[in-house]
Amino acid sequence: MSSIYTTNIFQKFQGEILRIPSCNAVHIQQEGDKSTYLVKQLVMKTNGEKRLKDYRVIWNGSDKVSCICGLFGFNGYLCRHAMVVLFVVGVYEIPSHYILKRWTRDAKIVDICNGVEDSGPEFVVKCFSDLRADSIKLAEEGSISKERYKATKAFLKDALIKVTSMNKVPVTVPKKNSKEANLVT
Numbered sequence: 001m002s003s004i005y006t007t008n009i010f011q012k013f014q015g016e017i018l019r020i021p022s023c024n025a026v027h028i029q030q031e032g033d034k035s036t037y038l039v040k041q042l043v044m045k046t047n048g049e050k051r052l053k054d055y056r057v058i059w060n061g062s063d064k065v066s067c068i069c070g071l072f073g074f075n076g077y078l079c080r081h082a083m084v085v086l087f088v089v090g091v092y093e094i095p096s097h098y099i100l101k102r103w104t105r106d107a108k109i110v111d112i113c114n115g116v117e118d119s120g121p122e123f124v125v126k127c128f129s130d131l132r133a134d135s136i137k138l139a140e141e142g143s144i145s146k147e148r149y150k151a152t153k154a155f156l157k158d159a160l161i162k163v164t165s166m167n168k169v170p171v172t173v174p175k176k177n178s179k180e181a182n183l184v185t
């Protein structure tokens with residue numbers, strides 16, 4: 001999951017995974033394909049006292065699991081109780097509809113912009129590091145063949161013009177007879 005979720009969400013999700021051993025699922029009811037489980041979780045109070053807390057989890061027999069605690073509805077990732085039941089019923093991969101697009105690396109651009117101030121050192125460092133990683137990937141892919149190189153170079157030239165014009169910074173367009181221009185045309 002670490003390769004799918006963004007770092008922030010993965011850390012929270014990992015908190016759920018780490019608490020799975022404190023849960024035990026007991027099958028209590030079967031209606032057709034629908035199975036109901038009572039997940040007993042060992043909860044430690046602040047005074048060190050331990051007690052069992054019950055969570056009712058329903059599995060629909062194919063791809064849907066729901067827990068009374070409602071964590072998925074609030075936070076958008078599955079709770080420890082639902083994951084215990086998935087494991088018990090033999091589902092070892094989280095069904096894709098429980099991996100919300102907004103928490104995935106595909107939505108990382110939104111994550112970066114939401115996590116920090118809109119400007120300032122932290123924002124610059126995060127964005128720079130993210131863009132550099134993408135640029136390296138692009139350079140690796142773009143340097144494989146002459147055709148790829150030309151296409152990549154042209155995209156970069158256009159991107160640079162677009163981005164710099166957004167901040168009204170004077171744009172330097174490579175001269176037609178320059179080395180770069182010869183490579184992309």
Ligand SMILES: [Zn+2]
Nearest residue numbers: 067069079081
């Ligand atoms: Zn739950």
